[in-house]
Amino acid sequence: VSMECKDGYTQLNQYRLKEDIGQGSYGIVKLAYNEEDDIHYAMKILSKKKLMKRAGLYGRPAPVRFLSAQGPAQMCSVSGLPQQTAAQQQQQQPCVLSRRPLTAAASVGRVMMPRSASAAGRIPSSSHGSRNSVTAAWNERSQNPMDQIRREVAILRKLDHPNVVKLVEVLDDPDDDHLYMAFELLEKGEILQVPTDTPLEEHVARAYFRDIVLGLEYLHFQKIIHRDVKPSNLLLGNNGRVRVADFGVCNEFHGSDALLSNTAGTPAFIAPEALMQRRGMYSGKAADVWSLGITLYAIVFGDVPFRDDNILALYSKITSQPLQFPSAFNVSEDLKDLISRMLTKDPSLRITVPEIKEHPWVTS
Numbered sequence: 001v002s003m004e005c006k007d008g009y010t011q012l013n014q015y016r017l018k019e020d021i022g023q024g025s026y027g028i029v030k031l032a033y034n035e036e037d038d039i040h041y042a043m044k045i046l047s048k049k050k051l052m053k054r055a056g057l058y059g060r061p062a063p064v065r066f067l068s069a070q071g072p073a074q075m076c077s078v079s080g081l082p083q084q085t086a087a088q089q090q091q092q093q094p095c096v097l098s099r100r101p102l103t104a105a106a107s108v109g110r111v112m113m114p115r116s117a118s119a120a121g122r123i124p125s126s127s128h129g130s131r132n133s134v135t136a137a138w139n140e141r142s143q144n145p146m147d148q149i150r151r152e153v154a155i156l157r158k159l160d161h162p163n164v165v166k167l168v169e170v171l172d173d174p175d176d177d178h179l180y181m182a183f184e185l186l187e188k189g190e191i192l193q194v195p196t197d198t199p200l201e202e203h204v205a206r207a208y209f210r211d212i213v214l215g216l217e218y219l220h221f222q223k224i225i226h227r228d229v230k231p232s233n234l235l236l237g238n239n240g241r242v243r244v245a246d247f248g249v250c251n252e253f254h255g256s257d258a259l260l261s262n263t264a265g266t267p268a269f270i271a272p273e274a275l276m277q278r279r280g281m282y283s284g285k286a287a288d289v290w291s292l293g294i295t296l297y298a299i300v301f302g303d304v305p306f307r308d309d310n311i312l313a314l315y316s317k318i319t320s321q322p323l324q325f326p327s328a329f330n331v332s333e334d335l336k337d338l339i340s341r342m343l344t345k346d347p348s349l350r351i352t353v354p355e356i357k358e359h360p361w362v363t364s
């Protein structure tokens with residue numbers, strides 16, 4: 001992997017890295033021009049050091065930071081959480097968990113709550129929320145983040161479906177702190193930035209939704225739970241087709257469903273059963289359906305159904321607040337019926353992917 005600068009651009013083997021086109025808890029995504037085939041790709045760039053720090057396995061633990069698209073990262077004291085603006089919450093910007101106990105789950109962006117964290121977000125004193133809770137979370141998935149990345153790459157390599165992103169190449173130079181993942185470029189990017197005053201019309205939402213359901217059905221068939229379905233992980237190509245992206249917190253399972261116990265994903269999209277006080281194991285497939293329901297609601301109404309600047313209030317709404325539709329929108333009864341069935345709080349009563357495929361709104 002040779003890195004050099006050519007008139008301001010970074011050259012990475014045959015790829016010329018250009019502007020940033022994506023950003024998230026994982027790192028950044030840059031537009032990359034491949035000089036060998038004269039084609040543009042999406043180059044996801046991960047920092048190994050950052051990954052190791054996040055897992056508390058490398059040097060000083062990363063401080064708890066809230067990276068928001070707007071302002072600079074603000075340090076937050078462990079005792080209290082900074083009030084996140086709703087927009088920041090929606091920016092789904094990441095929060096980096098440190099080894100130190102969090103009084104409440106970080107409200108913005110994707111969180112990996114150690115198994116021991118209760119819905120209150122407070123990590124019970126018994127676990128001290130120190131290394132053991134973070135490594136408890138990682139143990140659930142793997143000993144260290146490089147294994148996690150290797151698993152993510154192994155999963156991506158085996159996936160081949162029109163509604164799942166296509167990993168083309170991985171560039172990993174042991175001497176370079178960065179890991180590069182080249183994906184086929186989906187030229188139009190995220191299907192919708194939420195919140196927005198200009199949500200999708202029903203027929204557009206239906207076309208995208210059909211693609212996403214087929215992608216999710218394929219993942220579940222491949223025994224993978226995505227665990228972070230949300231608009232920013234749904235990418236649109238010039239051909240009008242949508243692909244599911246970002247397998248950074250996905251789970252592989254054996255048998256007919258994953259039985260999950262930790263909490264992962266983006267707060268506004270996390271299923272109620274994953275947040276219950278005395279939660280047992282819960283179905284991975286049903287939790288993906290919930291996130292898909294929040295996503296469908298958001299692309300049609302322009303915002304998520306449950307939102308609060310305070311993470312604990314948000315979790316309380318997700319688990320207890322009845323679903324409401326904004327009266328200002330005139331959407332079909334079929335669509336409201338489908339969303340209601342996907343956002344049924346009891347996972348055992350929630351609609352399943354096969355049933356979604358047969359729903360009148362999807363087939364109409």
Ligand SMILES: COc1ccc(C(=O)/C=C\Nc2cc(OC)c(C(=O)O)cc2Cl)cc1
Nearest residue numbers: 021022029042183186187188189245246247
């Ligand atoms: C406006 O034009 C735009 C065209 C393309 C993009 C774009 O591609 C953004 C993110 N891309 C990705 C992110 C991923 O994870 C977080 C993964 C993955 O790990 O699966 C794969 C891809 Cl491709 C953005 C704007």
